[in-house]
Amino acid sequence: MNLKRLLVALVLLLIAFCMPALAQDRLVAGKVTDAKTGLELASVTILVKGSKSIAQTEQDGTFKIKASANSVLVFTSIGYAKQEVAVGAGDVNIKLVQTDAALNEVVVVGYGTQRKKDVTGAISKVSSEKINSIAAPSFEAALQGKAPGVQVIQGSGLAGSGSVVRIRGVASISAGGDPLYVIDGFPITVDNFTRNNNGAMNQNPLAALNPNDIESVEVLKDAAATGIYGSRGSNGVILITTKKGKNGKIQVNYSNKVGFQNYANKPDFLNNMEWLQLNQEAWENDGNTGKAPLPNSLTYAQAEANNTDWWGLLTRTGIINEHNLSLTFGNKWIKNYVGATYSNNESYLKNNAFVRYGLTHSAEITAIKKLKINLKNSFYIGDNRRVPAAWAGGLGDAMSNATPMIPVYNIDGSFFTGGANPVRRLNETKWRNTDYRYIAGLNFDYEIIKNLNIRMSGNYESYRGVDDQWESAQWVGYSFPNGKAMRSKYGGENWVANFTVNYNLNINSKHRFNFLAGIEAQERVDKDFGYIARDNVANPFWKETDLYNKLYDSTKAATEAAGNLFVVERGAETFRSVFGRVNYVFNNAYAFQISARVDGSSRFGSNNKYGFFPTASFGWTLSEENFIKDLKWINFLKFRVSYGITGNSNITSSLYAPTYVPGALYSGVASQFQRNVGDPSLRWENTTNGDLALEFSLFKSRVTGEVAYFDKVSRDILLDAGLSPSTGFTRQMRNIDNSKVTNRGIEFNVNVKLIDKEDLKLSIGGNAMSISNRLVSLGELSADAAGGGTNDTRVAVGYPIGTNYLVRFHGVDPNDGLPIWLDKNGKTTKTFSLNNRVPVGSVNPDAIGGVNHNLVYKNFEFSSLWTYTIGGNIYDASGKRQAGIVTDWNMRRDILDRWQKPGDVAKYPRLTRVPSTYDGLSSEWQYNSTLFLYDASFVRLRELTVAYRITGSLAKKLGIRNARIFATGMNLLTFSKYPGGDPEIARDFENPTDRNLSPNITYLTPPQPKSFIFGVNVNF
């Protein structure tokens, strides 16, 4: 493609619009501000009454218009009352009175901003205040229940764990299903798998960002909104706008949160005597006599004497302590923002905490009148004091093989080593993950002529991650006196440069155009700085930096001497694009938008490098029409429709070609390995995305909201599986021919101001999304071709992505206590067979949303947020052993409802220690049945806040501008039918396929935290 030619054409096209303004009588200048807030108002239309002369205010509210001395100026802006002012001698300064605040909101869109009323796409905005209202582990978790169509499943109770975020459903199988995160126009690196699934936790790349630096978050959902991001738009886009500097004297904001954190839920396990009894019962059921053997070489005397509370020994009340300080100051030339943060977020797990340090500076420099320079530097450190969880141990042990019979210590005071001993591990191992992230941005915004701006922007991001582990000699089992220190180090760089041209054109206030054209290039690299381990070291490498550096250098030298690279790239890709957007608003009532983007990516082979992603949308503000204008109860009504194609290529790089990697030395000689088979036809996943919506504001704007219907159809689905293992490879990324996934749903949100008085305000709001996700076609592949993690979820034609594919449990035969199953045809059988697995449930909810209330009485505030999930299933993979086959695991209390003698009607079959007692069952792992499938519906009191604002004279007395004191609880109440613990589950994932397919699958996953926070927020 000849980009050069296109670019020149675009620039020339833009120049063609640059008509000089017509001459007028006298130049009237002035400024328009908001009557209430005093904020400068941009894009206010100024018309000289009775003429065709028209102007608009600038970003700073100023305007200039030629008018005769005795003419009248008419100021109009949607959401404000019209004002007419006669031109006098001096400047005309006007204060406009708001009629509807929401409509005047400016929302951030891709590569620019738009007034909310002109927007033709589906965008939800969440403010800084809402993001910082709770002590969420990371900003994205705070979005839960606050934006319609956005499903946020907060990660587990582990400090620093990440959330699964889905915008209007999941459309991919093996390509990442997470949205694109863009900070101030910069698509940042968000990879949950940089540390794979180490210690049963996926890294949360967003955790280190300082939520307090965020001014607002815009969630882009439909094609009209995301289309400008082309090939990365299918999963939605989350635009993060950070705080900016302000003009004027120094203003200081300090906030502090102090609180406590504990688990929201805890599964109920049997004590030692109960366990022994059930073990004995199983032993005798299996036809044995005498005492049943005990696991972990325990004697009955020991087992009966111990009733270790592992859960209690591994948990605590975590302390949350967060300090934020931000400053704004500036003058005519430079406006500064400085934000600093320190937070120590201890989880309820002993030795587990996430410590965050952050420092940001941003400056807006007005170098010359028409040139604005924005410079931003952010540096974040996330220091995660890790503990293992789930299958990797720790609290996972307390839920599995650390039974109450196991003692912590031997009689001589040494640690018991005959079985799982997570307390020993806590004491004998140390683990830290430290992440450093630097984000910088520099952009130049130059107004060449009036309304024609060019913008050049460069962004750079660099990250480093260190994984430090240390295990004592006793733990490793070596005979050295000291332990083993291990460090893996990795990092990466990401830069994006773009160049955009933006032109606003107003033709006699009836026709408003905005043209945007741009080009962009990006390169992203992820590097591996190797793994260094050393035996017989007394301390972790974070205390032995000299030793580490020495080993690093020598290992690096040795590797390089062998002719291999030491620092290898785990991923590397380049990306370049051309994009454009045209907005046209006619008569303030009809808004049209078309956008297109061509993306080229190094992820694909030469025939498939480029993709084209066009969109078109239309918004009709019905309330501007006369037939509605007469209806007094309607303040604003807009109909919106959009349609377009977006893409997804969120896969690792270098998969299209067969590749090799160098290995370690073998007998002093180099080795290499084939890494990948390759598929030259690898290409983009495409989504056609349709959206129909109605936005409304009724009854003097006391009822506001939006209803939307969306229909997304994704094709050429990427799948990273389906290879015969006898090829030697288990995975190859490819597009499945004729595959199709649909996501259809309705989204709704409403806010009602029930009471709206000066001293007393009460509003209630809510949002909901009902969604149906379906895999329509999977080409020639069978349901088992793509599985999430532990064999429990699948993709099956006609069912959602993430279908529970299980054998149906019919009940327990009262005569012999054996389980009765349903075969594929629905007939009962007593033989278990994996061939009888059928799609029986889905990890996707039918509906999600939130309900909030906000009560303000004088300076008091009382607010709440409830979030809910309706429908969908939870599959508890740990139930197979906690409430299934009797093994060396803890057993859940609900297994007491088991068959014991003929005639018993029980939930669980007769106990057994031998899986094959249940005919056909090969092992407890294969006990994948609906016996452990639960309704995932839940309602949770996500936030409850009481606050008091200090203003006015009291504030003056205290020497501050204002302050807010508050107390907030998170996850205080949960209502759910799920007996296994917490119903909000984002387990540890093996890979993106697992992440798409297996939310709501739990396997010893630590429950969500519950926290109480006391806080103060002071402005000086």
Add this chain to the structure above:
Amino acid sequence: MKFKIIIFIAISFGVFACSKDFLERPQAGTIPESEALQTEADLQKLLNGVYFNLTSDYNVPVRGEVRSIYGGRLQYISDLLGDQANGTFFSGDDGEFFGRRTSIFGGYKNEAYSGVYYAINSTNKIIERLDLANTNKDAIEGGARLVRAIAHFELVRLFAQPWGATADNSHLGISLRLESSKVSKNRSTVKQVYDSIIADLQTAEIKLPDAPSVGFPSKWAAKAFLAKVYFQQNNFTQAFNYADQVIKSGKFALDPDYTRRFSLPLTPLLASKEGIWVIKNVNNNLSPGGEFRNRYRSDVNFSPSGKFHVTDLFYNLATQNGDARAIWYTKDPTGLNRFNKYNKDFFDMPIVHYTEILLIRAEAGAETGIAANVSQAIIDINSILTRAYAGNSQNLGPTTPAGIVISTVRTQRELELVGEGNRVQEIKRIGVRNGTNIDRRGAPWNCNGLILQFPNDEQAANTAFVMNPEGGCN
């Protein structure tokens, strides 16, 4: 002027982003195939990778499983399928092996399966690109064929009914992979698989060098495996022939005691001489036998639910008559019989060793019935017995009948090769040989569960793939 500057900036930016190569961005450290396979050295590197992984699950970032063939994983699965393990506490995948009821899932087994095929695929790549080789062509080809053969051999023994289970061996074997391909392939017959194994080994026997060197196979390794393969087929003439050649080479010898075979030598003089092909431990580089340490070692982190330990019946059998090998067992306070053979931090791991070849020569010799061979068999077994019982108290007389020699060798074979995955193959081989079931757990030698189920992914990718029937052992 302004516009000129802007257009200039825009164009130069555009030129940069549009430069032809911008969207070609290979990862440093990841090599395209066209560059990775260019010279003989490249082939040797690929082969070194295969050797590296023979005994180590070394984790290189490949999009498949890299699991060793002789690092302990397949041996552990075999030993649980056999009848020496005490399986009271096994659950999960181990419970499936011990219960002889493996299913289409089960990560431990499925990873092992695709891991072996990963090695096979690499050997195929090498054999396909032998045109790149020159001076070392024979050694490279011989090595690749040797590994391809033994990889198929280990799989066909575990995933298919044994040689001889049908008269013409037309029963289903495994997917025979003789070329690198990403296309699914149906199972070949057992005969086709064994024919290919023997053909590869016979080529390797010719191509490989005569002198063993550290880490690299010699022709003697190929011959030793030919002895093993023929022995598994109950082809005693050929088994005897190849075992005899290996022994007569004089390059290997029986160790005087039991401390050396898998150990790092304390001094060079104390090094084991048994290894016909040994992968040696290299500190901070290569640690062979990780799964032997993880799944057998009993002095550290022992757990009856995760480690091989033996039944009382076998314990009594293995610790009688002053057997020096009784050091391999410890009865712990809870009455469990722990297994000590691999109680070491590090191993030098023989892929095939002298004791086994000597046992093959003894049993095959006795089976041939030829007087000279029987006499040799008695000498061979007596050298084993002398070492085992610290003297000649249990030795056979020079005129012991062949039948007794055979049964004595079989017992000694079981005792010597405990923890090497041997016993389950003996149950099958002797089952075929005599039509008898020697399994102490009473299962028929050809019951379904004594072979492993294929991974589900074979069928998911290829509906025509025939899976093994399940169940029916105990």
